[in-house]
Amino acid sequence: MHHQEPGQQADDERRLTTREAAELLGVKPETVYAYVSRGRLGSRRTPGGRGSTFDAGEVRALARSNRRDSAAAAASGQELAVRTGLTLIESDRYYYRGVDAVELAARHRYEEVAEWLWTGQLRPGVAFTAPESSVAAARRAVNALPEHAGPADRLRVAAIAAAVADPLRFDLSADAVLGTARVLIPTLVAALPPVRDDGHDQDPIAHRLWTRLSGRPADEPTLHALDTALSLLVDHDLAASTLAVRVAASARAHAYAAVSAGLGVIEGPLHGAAGGLAHRMLLEVLDVGSAAPVVAEELRSGRRIPGLGHRLYPGEDPRAGALFALLEDIPRAAPALAAARDIQATAARHTPLHANVDLALAVLTVSSGMPSTAPETVFAVARTAGWIAHALEEYGERPLRMRPSGLYSGPRPPHPLPE
Incomplete structure (x- = not known):
């Protein structure tokens, strides 16, 4: 089994900038931060810098999840499915956030x-x-x-x-x-x-x-x-x-x-x-x-x-x-x-x-x-x-x-x- 030596450089190689994460997800940089605020994506501040970095594997997994959601909506005959973090209606109750x-x-x-x-x-x-x-x-x-x-x-x-x-x-x-x-x-x-x-x-x-x-x-x-x-x-x-x-x-x-x-x-x-x-x-x-x-x-x-x-x-x-x-x-x-x-x-x-x-x-x-x-x-x-x-x-x-x-x-x- 391969063991990765701890170190910042190795860690950074697996991390993406906000722009790279946005391109991989096919969204605007603002949406990347929205994913973070909703708990769907983790971020880490760049040491000594002003930006955030993102785990490449986590970003790819989120991109796959988004594609699956779209495909599932199409397969189920839904004309449109929109992801929202606002209101959930479930079991005769409804919830705001x-x-x-x-x-x-x-x-x-x-x-x-x-x-x-x-x-x-x-x-x-x-x-x-x-x-x-x-x-x-x-x-x-x-x-x-x-x-x-x-x-x-x-x-x-x-x-x-x-x-x-x-x-x-x-x-x-x-x-x-x-x-x-x-x-x-x-x-x-x-x-x-x-x-x-x-x-x-x-x-x-x-x-x-x-x-x-x-x-x-x-x-x-x-x-x-x-x-x-x-x-x-x-x-x-x-x-x-x-x-x-x-x-x-x-x-x-x-x-x-x-x-x-x-x-x-x-x-x-x-x-x-x-x-x-x-x-x-x-x-x-x-x-x-x-x-x-x-x-x-x-x-x-x-x-x-x-x-x-x-x-x-x-x-x-x-x-x-x-x-x-x-x-x-x-x-x-x-x-x-x-x-x-x-x-x-x-x-x-x-x-x-x-x-x-x-x-x-x-x-x-x-x-x-x-x-x-x-x-x-x-x-x-x-x-x-x-x-x-x-x-x-x-x-x-x-x-x-x-x-x-x-x-x-x-x-x-x-x-x-x-x-």
Whole structure:
């Protein structure tokens, strides 16, 4: 057996520079450091130098692992598999960076949960504030929209206006993108037309959002429920809107544009509309006094009953369970809560589905006197933090990797020019 004499020179021969490791992995140098921060690659500082070195065998093993992951995704029929260290959904639970998301939301405000997702660090008491120039530009743009504009319209226009007001928007370094995130979220909320005028720029995001959604005075238990809803909805793996954000970030669109891509997708009826449909159904059940005729009409029309079932949770949606538990302690939520239970029990005769977060969010918005567009607004503001987290990850990957090949199915050329 060959024995290697200990010594720095022999050790260095087996080690690669950051550039060499990046070339072997087919990624940017920034991504090599991202692998290190996620624990997927070890590094060692160069003695007396400023750079890091990497074990050649470990780098080759990681390259092989990445290739196997891509091949496995192709073999399983998946059109796209994206490695992410943000959210894991497993066994009717979900986790932000390995921490139970429900427990995190129960103990920390939305801003703190967002920071955890972005940086892997908790910043107790962190507050998000926006410069007046950003808010003013966003408000002017939103106020120019027709009165019937929906929340996704308003938020997308606000994001674009805030982008134009930010000359540093094209800086895609992590620190710059984090700065954008901490400004963009409060700007989006501030740009929405206020229903009440008792909010302050120093309030938590949930408090500021309340004044945009409800004309009622806010009580602490309901504000806590709204803040928890925001935290529970921050991220949920690769939903359609999140994939759109990553495609934009892959093309190196700035963070405002990436968020705008996500907002464009949630406006589709198959993604962002479920909460509003559940809200309107709850109102109808409360008006009629029973879920039976309302559920019957939904089924007769061939529609799915909104607010029930989730393809990622065979059992209960943990987000719904957490929100319902808070709503049970709010007396004015009792009628809407009873209506939601009536809907679930009635539908169970047809199909045994658990309530999902859309139904729980609808109970919160109905009992708070909010409009039927409120669930979509809450979802969009909450998910903006997750979109930024995914954009940050994608900026560390190889540019334009979200470029699938088209399978052409049209007529084979050459064809004559049309007359």
